[in-house]
Amino acid sequence: MQPDQKPPTHTNQVIFYRIFALLLIGFLFCIPAGALEETNTTIPLHILAVNDFHGQLTSGQSMNGSPVGSLPVLASYLREAVSQYGRNNTIIALPGDMTGASEAESDLLLDEPTILYFNSLATGDWKKTTLNNDTNIQVIGCLGNHEFDRDTDELFRLINGGNGNTNITHLVDPYPGALWPVVTANAFDNSTGELLFEPYFIKEIDGIPVAFIGAVTIETAETTLPANVKSLLFTDEADAINKQVKILQKEGIHSFVILIHEGGTQTPYDGLTRETGDLSGRITSIIYRLDEDVDVVISAHTHQFTNQYLPNAGGKPTLVTQAYSYSKAYADIDLEIDPESKDIIEKSATIVSDYANQGLGLEPDKNAEELLDAVNIAVDPLIDEIIASTDIPITRNVEENGESLLYDIAADSMRWAMNTDMGIINEGSLRADIPAGEITTGMAYSVMPFHDQIYTIQLSGEQVKDLLNQQWTRTIKPDHLLQISGFSYSYDNSSESDKVTGILFDGKELDMDETYTIASTDFLAEGGDGYTVMEEGVISGYGNLDVDIFIDYLKSLPSPIQTRTGGRINSTNN
Numbered sequence: 001m002q003p004d005q006k007p008p009t010h011t012n013q014v015i016f017y018r019i020f021a022l023l024l025i026g027f028l029f030c031i032p033a034g035a036l037e038e039t040n041t042t043i044p045l046h047i048l049a050v051n052d053f054h055g056q057l058t059s060g061q062s063m064n065g066s067p068v069g070s071l072p073v074l075a076s077y078l079r080e081a082v083s084q085y086g087r088n089n090t091i092i093a094l095p096g097d098m099t100g101a102s103e104a105e106s107d108l109l110l111d112e113p114t115i116l117y118f119n120s121l122a123t124g125d126w127k128k129t130t131l132n133n134d135t136n137i138q139v140i141g142c143l144g145n146h147e148f149d150r151d152t153d154e155l156f157r158l159i160n161g162g163n164g165n166t167n168i169t170h171l172v173d174p175y176p177g178a179l180w181p182v183v184t185a186n187a188f189d190n191s192t193g194e195l196l197f198e199p200y201f202i203k204e205i206d207g208i209p210v211a212f213i214g215a216v217t218i219e220t221a222e223t224t225l226p227a228n229v230k231s232l233l234f235t236d237e238a239d240a241i242n243k244q245v246k247i248l249q250k251e252g253i254h255s256f257v258i259l260i261h262e263g264g265t266q267t268p269y270d271g272l273t274r275e276t277g278d279l280s281g282r283i284t285s286i287i288y289r290l291d292e293d294v295d296v297v298i299s300a301h302t303h304q305f306t307n308q309y310l311p312n313a314g315g316k317p318t319l320v321t322q323a324y325s326y327s328k329a330y331a332d333i334d335l336e337i338d339p340e341s342k343d344i345i346e347k348s349a350t351i352v353s354d355y356a357n358q359g360l361g362l363e364p365d366k367n368a369e370e371l372l373d374a375v376n377i378a379v380d381p382l383i384d385e386i387i388a389s390t391d392i393p394i395t396r397n398v399e400e401n402g403e404s405l406l407y408d409i410a411a412d413s414m415r416w417a418m419n420t421d422m423g424i425i426n427e428g429s430l431r432a433d434i435p436a437g438e439i440t441t442g443m444a445y446s447v448m449p450f451h452d453q454i455y456t457i458q459l460s461g462e463q464v465k466d467l468l469n470q471q472w473t474r475t476i477k478p479d480h481l482l483q484i485s486g487f488s489y490s491y492d493n494s495s496e497s498d499k500v501t502g503i504l505f506d507g508k509e510l511d512m513d514e515t516y517t518i519a520s521t522d523f524l525a526e527g528g529d530g531y532t533v534m535e536e537g538v539i540s541g542y543g544n545l546d547v548d549i550f551i552d553y554l555k556s557l558p559s560p561i562q563t564r565t566g567g568r569i570n571s572t573n574n
Contacts, residue, residue: 042336042345043206046085047257048078049093049333051300052325054146054431055102055114057372059356061326067356069327071117071372072364077354078121079365081332087137089205092121095300096144096216096261097325099158101431104383104445105375109168110150111158112175113375117368119179126371129176139180140201142214143187144261144300148224149450152196152232159197169378171371183214183259186240188233196232199244202253208342210255211248213241217262217282217301222476225452226526237262238289245291254343256294262286263302263322273319273348277308283320284310292316295344296333307331307349319347329353383442388554390561395433398481402569406430406447407483409563410546413553414519415485418456418543421505421516422464423485426529428477429521429546439561441551448547452521456541457534461503461512467533468500474530482531485519490570501572521546 059070082090098118099111106114120126122139147155157164161177185199200213215237221229241258248256264281283299283306290297292314299306299322306322321331329351336346355361398404410430415423432446459467468489471481487505495501503510510516520534527535543549554561 041339043208043339044085044089045205045210045335045337045344046081046090047093047296047298047331047333047335048081048090049095049298049321049323049331050074050078050327051095051261051263051298051322051331052097052144052303053094053099053114054097054326055099055106055111056327057105057113057117057375058103060103061328063324063328063353063355066358068329068354068361070356070364071327071368072366073356073361074327074330074354075117075121075365075368076360076363077352078330080360082137087135090137091203091212092118092137092139093212093257093259093298094118094139094141095214095259095298096142097146097300098141098144100144100146100149101449103432103449104442105372105379107445107449108379108382109171109375110154110166112168113171113371115158115178116172117371119176120367120371122180125367127172129172129179131179138203140203140212140259141178141180141182142259142261143182143184143197143216145217145220145223147216148220148228148232151228155196171374171378183212184216185213185244186215186218186235186237187220188235190231190233199240200248202248205337206339208255208337208339209251209253210257210337210344211244211253212257212259213244215241215258215260215262217260219476222530223528225450225523226528227522238286241294242289242291245293249293252342254293254341255337256291256344257296257298258290258294259298260286261300263299263304264306265302265304266306266308268305268351269307272350273307273309275309279306279308279310279320287312287318287320289313290318293343294318296335296347297321298331298333305351307351317347319349321349321351323351327354379442383440383445385441386438387441387444387551388439388557388561389559390434390436390439393433393436394561394563396427396430397433398427399565401571402481403565404483405563405565406433408485408565408568409553409561410448410550411483411485413550414454414521414543414546416553416556417549418454418517418519418541420456420486420519422487423519424467424524425483425520426480426524426531427483428480428529429523439554444547444551444554448550450521450523450546452523452546454519454543454546454549455522455525455539456543457518457520457525457537458515458540459518459533459537461510461514461516463533463536464510464516464518465498465500465503465512467531468503469498470531470533472499476530480529484568488568488570490572492572494573517541519543 181201264283266279290312303325309317323329323331333349411423489503
């Protein structure tokens with residue numbers, strides 16, 4: 001301090017700080033409001049999720065008494081949502097069963113039209129074979145059990161592209177495959193131990209990495225034709241997901257979205273996610289075990305409504321969604337990411353039905369219409385033949401005792417073609433109903449999209465009884481009971497052990513020591529849906545594909561078809 005300077009007094013210090021404070025306040029008022037808020041602004045991410053599409057190219061589905069879905073209608077809804085949210089902050093997610101169990105229009109072209117459709121949502125045009133990073137929309141898929149309806153070679157061709165040894169019309173030639181990633185963390189080649197596809201995909205949203213991890217139901221091995229998955233291994237879904245989460249956390253990723261082909265059941269409602277709900281099913285036990293960093297689970301498989309929060313292993317709320325099936329709806333998921341923590345901090349969803357007779361459904365997407373026109377030109381000659389007629393709808397609806405008109409006819413067709421004592425088919429194997437009126441080959445393909453080969457299997461009377469009792473003891477697909485032809489049985493649903501109380505064949509009690517011939521699918525013959533008793537039988541004959549047999553049988557019947565249920569399955573409790 002110089003000799004002529006005096007130290008500052010306390011009063012001077014107070015005046016100085018007051019002036020400084022006033023200047024600072026004035027400076028802050030001069031800063032635009034947005035500049036101060038910028039550091040606290042969250043980053044939006046919108047996910048449009050379509051589960052269990054199953055190659056539903058055309059119309060024909062309904063919700064609440066109104067028509068929904070089809071390529072053009074769904075595309076109109078999705079493109080409008082992308083336009084509203086912005087392509088850089090929007091993901092289209094496909095949690096499995098994009099293909100398989102498809103209607104004839106997709107199935108007859110080996111589901112290539114379905115993949116081309118989702119390519120068009122990414123590129124804007126189904127004929128494009130490459131992506132333009134400046135204009136494309138990110139699509140991400142994972143495998144479902146029905147992606148394995150054909151063998152793995154065909155699965156790889158469908159996803160990776162190429163014409164292979166196919167003899168179909170390729171709408172884009174050569175066929176390009178999926179122009180978007182397919183991720184699945186728990187499906188392995190059993191001989192090499194290698195994953196079939198990448199386990200995850202990382203998408204940066206405004207510089208923040210978001211991980212999308214895929215998983216398919218572990219029950220795929222039991223619900224798929226064994227020959228198609230015999231060389232594959234499906235591991236526990238939660239374990240596989242958590243393994244990938246741990247790997248990615250080390251890379252600084254904390255936003256996780258799971259695409260999983262497994263689901264549950266919940267009472268539907270309209271609007272945003274509610275705080276509580278009644279979700280049940282396998283998906284709940286999986287979520288309870290997921291890492292606390294998992295924010296969103298986009299579920300599938302059960303074809304149900306889901307929109308609920310469930311606690312993960314860390315007790316944090318995880319948003320769980322599912323939007324019915326067959327193009328009836330999609331999940332519109334709204335997320336907010338904190339740029340500091342890089343974590344998803346806000347999440348909610350709405351399940352949106354894509355009605356065709358109102359709103360955006362009245363303005364169907366032009367590019368999707370062009371694709372559907374091309375599909376129809378290719379398949380119309382194959383599906384328009386009239387093979388029979390019916391005065392009443394022939395449906396899969398199961399009556400009180402457990403019998404179904406459409407399943408009766410399907411089981412009859414197998415027994416007729418193979419000239420066996422009995423016919424047996426599992427519920428879940430027929431995928432569409434037949435309306436009143438003319439029946440076409442295309443309808444038959446929609447009813448039977450799996451193309452199962454029909455076998456003749458020899459079982460003893462005792463084994464037939466064991467097979468029927470196994471309906472209530474299996475843990476795989478417990479709702480997939482058996483439908484029958486050529487005999488009848490009664491059951492006591494209140495019994496704790498053997499429920500079957502009597503079996504009649506040719507008007508007499510079934511002989512437990514006699515050998516009977518049964519027509520059934522290769523799927524059931526190899527123990528599908530947990531019917532392991534079928535594996536004990538001796539295969540003594542091989543027939544045509546189920547759909548070819550079904551078509552021939554319908555042609556053989558007088559038209560209009562005269563049939564009704566009754567007498568095959570009887571409950572002693574009614």
